[in-house]
Amino acid sequence: xxDDMAWTRRPAQYEAPQIDTGVPHSxxxxxxxxxxxxxxxxxxxxxxxxxxxxxxxxxxxxENRTFMHRAVRFLAEQGIDQFLDIGTGIPTSPNLHEIAxxxxxxxxxxxVDNDPIVLAHAGARLNSTPEGRIxxxxxxxxxxxxIVRTPELTDTLDLSRPVALSIIAVLQFITDDQQAYRLxxxxxxxxxxxxxxxxxxxxxxxxxxxxxxxxxxxxxxxxPARNRTKAEVEQFFAGLDLxxxxxxxxxxxRPAPGTEGDVLDSEVAMYGGVARKA
Ligand SMILES: C[S@@+](CC[C@H](N)C(=O)[O-])C[C@H]1O[C@@H](n2cnc3c(N)ncnc32)[C@H](O)[C@@H]1O
Numbered sequence: 001x002x003d004d005m006a007w008t009r010r011p012a013q014y015e016a017p018q019i020d021t022g023v024p025h026s027x028x029x030x031x032x033x034x035x036x037x038x039x040x041x042x043x044x045x046x047x048x049x050x051x052x053x054x055x056x057x058x059x060x061x062x063e064n065r066t067f068m069h070r071a072v073r074f075l076a077e078q079g080i081d082q083f084l085d086i087g088t089g090i091p092t093s094p095n096l097h098e099i100a101x102x103x104x105x106x107x108x109x110x111x112v113d114n115d116p117i118v119l120a121h122a123g124a125r126l127n128s129t130p131e132g133r134i135x136x137x138x139x140x141x142x143x144x145x146x147i148v149r150t151p152e153l154t155d156t157l158d159l160s161r162p163v164a165l166s167i168i169a170v171l172q173f174i175t176d177d178q179q180a181y182r183l184x185x186x187x188x189x190x191x192x193x194x195x196x197x198x199x200x201x202x203x204x205x206x207x208x209x210x211x212x213x214x215x216x217x218x219x220x221x222x223x224p225a226r227n228r229t230k231a232e233v234e235q236f237f238a239g240l241d242l243x244x245x246x247x248x249x250x251x252x253x254r255p256a257p258g259t260e261g262d263v264l265d266s267e268v269a270m271y272g273g274v275a276r277k278a
Pocket of ligand 1: 026027030064065068086087088089090112113114115118139140141142167168169170173
């Protein structure tokens, strides 16, 4: 681990987490579908089953990832240099800090995930610029207060200045709606005015039957998941100022020039949006 990376394991008397390779895990299924190597046979089997049911799943996940790139670049270009990324996933270059620090080398990022395999790879793969700083928290997102008050976070992010909160492709795993809305609000309440929310999550609006089967497959394999309608996703942004084009399928969120029309709506199962807290 480099000096510019703070490292935490919570709670204080933390036992090294075990990677359970006998059952699929969402981070490793996602890693496999994105072409990564940090996955095991049950992850690959689950992923193959899902891809057989809906081959566009790979397109959808890639589009989600490039949505993250565009949204983070957009925010860095607005001068946002602090990011809190909840549900980071197994490091996949370019990671969020590479995008942010590519624009603002002094950008600071706190990553949070509760999967032991993400923890295992974070130290080696999440390397900051010398001017910037990164911290990684192994924690469950369902405790916003504890996460935001953790010393490693407060040593890394200045909470008197705007922070971009990113919760990308994670809330489908928080199946209780009221809990999901409450969590996003709790995080935002802990951040100052001028902070931002970048969020994406699963929908079946665009291709109901095959995506519905993928969501059912996640649930059947011990990873309960939930899809949401556009109105349900918009509710995460209640009280915030959504920037154009609002909540849209992720490939349609400010697509890179010349890429419009490359991907069909029916190939994408994620809604995303970016909004500012006034
Ligand atoms: C589909 S991946 C998304 C990764 C990344 N945000 C992206 O969009 O490329 C979902 C991630 O959320 C993490 N996750 C799921 N539930 C979580 C929880 N309760 N607390 C923290 N992380 C969680 C998983 O471990 C996984 O790494």
